[in-house]
Amino acid sequence: MPNLSRLTSLALAIALLGSASVLQAAEAPAAAAAATSDKAPLPLEDLRTFAEVLDRIKAAYVEPVSDKTLLENAIKGMLSNLDPHSAYLDPQAFRELQESTSGEFGGLGIEVGTEDGFVKVVTPIDDTPAARADIQPGDLIVKIDGQPTKGLSLMEAVDKMRGKAGSKILLTLVRDSGKPFDVELTRAVIKVRSVKSQLLEDGYGYLRITQFQVNSGEEVGKALAKLRKDNGKKLRGLVLDLRNNPGGVLQAAVEVSDHFLKKGLIVYTEGRIANSELRFSADPLDASEGVPLVVLINGGSASASEIVAGALQDHKRGVLMGTDSFGKGSVQTVLPLNNDRALKLTTALYYTPNGRSIQAQGIAPDIEVARAKLTQEPGEQNIKEADLQGHLGNGNGGADKPSKNKANKPARPQDDDYQLSQALTLLKGLNITRGK
Known part of the structure; x- marks a missing residue:
């Protein structure tokens, strides 16, 4: 960019x-x-220039300007x-x-x-x-x-x-x-709903985070538990959707990452002041139960989203799919002032577990899949052997499989989302090769 x-x-x-x-x-x-x-003394000559400019504006500007405004x-x-x-x-x-x-x-x-x-x-x-x-x-x-x-x-x-x-x-x-x-x-x-989840189909879950708010980590834990309950057994795969997620609270990004990792560094920050040197590591609990994971990112995935994506990519916990992320790798601290005012000041840069700075570069997905429109051809009305009157039964005693009527099939998120459909296809492929 x-x-x-x-x-x-x-x-x-x-x-x-x-x-x-x-x-x-x-x-x-x-x-x-x-x-x-330990800073150097104040630059008095520059301060005199500032005071002179302030005085000149007050005296000569075409309209009166208050000291407060200036x-x-x-x-x-x-x-x-x-x-x-x-x-x-x-x-x-x-x-x-x-x-x-x-x-x-x-x-x-x-x-x-x-x-x-x-x-x-x-x-x-x-x-x-x-x-x-x-x-x-x-x-x-x-x-x-x-x-x-x-x-x-x-x-x-x-x-x-x-x-x-x-x-x-x-x-x-x-x-x-x-x-x-x-x-x-x-x-x-x-009213932003930070976390959304649903089953895409039997065994495969979808988890979307729209922003990283204070309670997003807790909501992700609840969503993972609900997906397991709705599925009735351990999931076979999960899509974590961070597309168009502009970021949010640093601690929430750490908590979300921790739901998918059992050990190791999640993110660290480096800056000039003492409390800007932070390191966050995963605890042994894994709310995701090690489920195969595909993480979707794009150019709207920024900051806290990139912290999560970078941690999961460095630990090879999931496959990143989509397009390059936004590239915001700095941390802001809110410093309250008097009179209900505050400074939002950049105090540090953050780094992925492998020491990568994302600032002005972003995260490249493992598999690049651009956004595209997904259309389906009209269903073919092919007649199968099992539809024919008087057909022979299966030699091994299996049930007949006649042609199916798909006209009333309910719409699914992956039906018109190309990147999501590719993520689901990859998860199915991973399960086949792993014999699951």
């Missing part, structure tokens, strides 16, 4: 993607203070030029970030970023207005309610797209360099 996109959410001022949990933030200020104790803008500028994921959070943005990790917030349900000056869709979130409108990763948002987005900052674009639940918004999109087209959406309160 030529330019690393700056992620955020329509429901949030800033999205928490693969970051340290908000619960860890209380320890961070003390650690940060300790790290700064100082807050200066803080935002300091952070915005560090990296795409560090940010200053005003009280509203801080509240919205905290709400996002609990899985309920207001908006369109779409993760967006900036690339070459345009607002670009990173991924729609399942079961939201954006997903129902068939907005796709990679779509460019060129207009919001008829106003061009070119030249807007990401925060300005997000502010325009936020609004009261039930209100309508018109987005003009460009897909694959084609002609612009309009999509009307109705804003809603987004």
Whole structure:
């Protein structure tokens, strides 16, 4: 990807993607203070220049500007030029970030970023207005309610797209360099269901994680138990779907990985402050019971999703299938300030068990399978021997197998999802070769 996109959410001022949990933030200020104790003295000449610029703006700008506005803008500028994921959070943005990790917030349900000056869709979130409108990763948002987005900052674009639940918004999109087209959406309160599961067919389960929220690890454990119960016996294979999952809470990614691993390192982080040097290892319990595993990823799989995919790939616990992931390998820590404000600051990079940094590179799948439309030919009405009147019985006494009527066969997720159907086919093949 030529330019690393700056992620955020329509429901949030800033999205928490693969970051340290908000619960860890209380320890961070003390650690940060300790790290700064040996710093060089403040650059007085530069501070004089800052004060002079502040004074000149107040005296000569065409309209009056308050000290508070100028100082807050200066803080935002300091952070915005560090990296795409560090940010200053005003009280509203801080509240919205905290709400996002609990899985309920207001908006369109779409993760967006900036690339070459345009607002670009990173991924729609399942079961939201954006997903129902068939907005796709990679779509460019060129207009919001008829106003061009070119030249807007990401925060300005997000502010325009936020609004009261039930209100309508018109987005003009460009897909694959084609002609612009309009999509009307109705804003809603987004309640993200982090984990979904079902049996694809007898013996084969499907587990999808849409975001990594605080309780996602616990939900995955419950989903695995339910799949076993619904199947009536141990599963023969499982598809873990991390496509279009923008990330979330670091601890949740560790807990999810631990459900599939019995030992070894899951992820480690490296940074400058003491509590940014973290290592997470698996415990001996394996909630998945060692079931054959295929993990689906794509360009919308970011951060916490890449932690899980990278750990499972390094331990050869499952086969990764799909397309290259997003490539966000940094960790953000939320540092509360006074007056209900906070900093979201990049404090570390994370590494897979084998020491791979995913930053700006992503994870390559073991088997590349691009997204494609899956269509089925009309069923053939072939007559079999067992359909013929007076046919002979089977020589070994087996039951007849006449032609089947498939007209009333219920729809399944794999019927119109090419990547998922390929994952299921691979799992069946693995079971055949293993004699299971």
